[in-house]
Amino acid sequence: MVMIETKAERMVINMGPHHPSMHGVLRLIVTLDGENVVDCEPVLGYLHRSMEKIAENRTIIQYLPYVTRWDYLATMFTEAITVNAPEKLANVPVPRRASYIRMIMLELSRIASHLLWLGTFVADIGAQTPFFYVFREREMIYDLFEAATGMRMMHNYFRIGGVAADLPYGWIEKCEDFCNYFTPVIDEYEKLITNNPIFRKRVEGLGTITRDEAINWGLSGPMLRGSGVKLDLRKVDHYELYDELDWDVQWDNGGDCLARYLVRVREMRESAKMILQCLKQIPGGSYENLEAQRVLAGPKSEWNSMDYQFISKKPSPTFKVAAGEHYVRVEAPKGELGVYIIGEDSVFPWRFKIRPPGFINLQILPELVRGMKLADIMAILGSVDIIMGEVDR
């Protein structure tokens, strides 16, 4: 068959940094041939705030309020990694109760992050309504955060050797209520979204990453697990007390946007399950019980031992980052969030290199959108789940 070749001039279009679906201030220079994407070049740096340099002349305690601005949707993780780095370097022990509180907060934060991702992802495909639904549940999580930490987003809750304060009265019951309420809500989302034929058509087989590609590009988190690699740092690194919980790594073989969606939705279920277990297993139980036991048993009570503290020792404002270097990582909702810290026995770290998952995951974007349609850019970018705060730091 003879095809008449029609060649139109290519259009270079500058999407962002103020485009409605660029998730903050990402800028894409897209070359279009009609509706087809020929090339795409991400331009970063519009939200660069010298986060790593700032860390070099702050003590860890001073620096903690900054870190929630990296990934402002999964704030607990940024705090966790910031205190984990010097903790591991100086071998600071963490009481079991503190560790459990940390796990609860981390998993709540993971749910909050995935929820907001769900809203924006579906909104990127054109359905605006779920965005409002996810805020309903996210608000509840933030209420829980507010009750425990005093702040909704920028908590400043983690401390070297534990957390800043114990859980308040009645918090554990409220958290349990939330988890029991939340699981059916995910079913509701799935009913609304997962089998919607238009949604399926838009995401199935789109932006496929093979297993090898995912590993070679250094992807992590749901991006990696969506491509059939069963790697979760909570299982691999055995940090906090995740080994004491009964849970599975969520993964999928598809490698496409749908697989990433499914992995994240399943992770939300799994997190809710983990929180419920934490709430049952937390040493000392709810705060009011712990206090009652302490008062009953007097000053020498076993309830005053290390296991039942929320912090091992209040860190001194002049806490010195031990000499040595170390790479510490946690499984953040977006992937592997790591910090490479170099200490020289001073109150300031000599180097504080952040490895944000969004930054590494974003690399593959041009590869994925090449040859796709214009509308697919938004679907693929949505499925990568980036936060410009941590990409640019």
Next chain:
Amino acid sequence: MYGGIDLQKSLIEILSGLGLPTDVAKLIWMVLPMAVMILGVTVGALVCTWLERKISAAAQQRIGPEYAGPFGLLIPLADVGKLLIKQGTIPAKADPLLYTIGPALVFTSVFLCYLVIPFGQNLIISDIGTGVFFIIAISSVAPIGLLMAGYSSNNKYSLLGGLRAAAQSISYEIPLALAVLAIALMTNGLSTIDIVNQQAEYGILSWNIWRQPIGFVIFIIAALAECERLPFDLPEAEEELVAGYQTEYSGIRFAFFYGGSYANLLLAGLLASILYLGGWELPFPIDKISDALGIQANTAWWQVLAAFIGLTATLVKTYAFIFFAILLRWTVPRVRIDQLLDLGWKFLLPIGLANLLITAALKLAFPFAFGG
């Protein structure tokens, strides 16, 4: 069947009775229904914008506009007031002439279609023989205006939006026309009045939706695409093209697009009710009521009442369609451009053709039921 009230004759008679010459009275009559129609359609479109806000709010567990008037009913007026007062800017490198003509073209083409829309037996501006054909012909002018707006804005998003609008309108006009053609085949005419009267005999049972279920589905899908409503709102897809062809527009020119799109939605609803849902007919013949009450069908007050009931019936059906469209908009994601064109050319077009052929065959086989 009675003729219903004849407003034209009555008004001219009244005016002549007041001592005006008959020619002047006729002139007044020509202006009056048009003014009423423009006003009515504008109000209808404003109600649509209010419904959009309220229904989307309900779907999203919000309250929606609340303080501007009872239930926020004055919000559309605030919208209009704001857009009228706002400075209309023209981008420096835009083509000012085309930039201004574009929205006007879209707006007028939509409003012209209302010339042949009947709200009752005689509640129509002009019952021309080519009724629905006229609508299809005139409404296909709108994409030219969109393309004009997109091209003249000198903005890449606008250009893409304009091109998408043109591609979408062209592909969906054909299935729409095929669906309407099947109706015309059953009616033996294109006049909108005839189409409704043909559905009048047995109340709800004789509505076209039962005889043309496939055509109805095709019509709904194509009409949503023509109105650029989600899931087919690609020309103004916010997440992709910022606002498509409207990106550079503000003030009164934007108001033309905004009002035009809702007037278009209203038009689609009216067409759905006229073509498939029996127009101003009630689910049972209205004569039954007058018979039961023992009223002469040509009593003056009864005719006024019947016309009013008919108008209400039309609007109820229309707004039912609009409710459906709004609910759909806030429920489903958007299709991609290639999927949209695939649906239009590879699915709706063949189905529409098959529907037309089947209708023709049925008409020959069962002339009593399919308007032989």
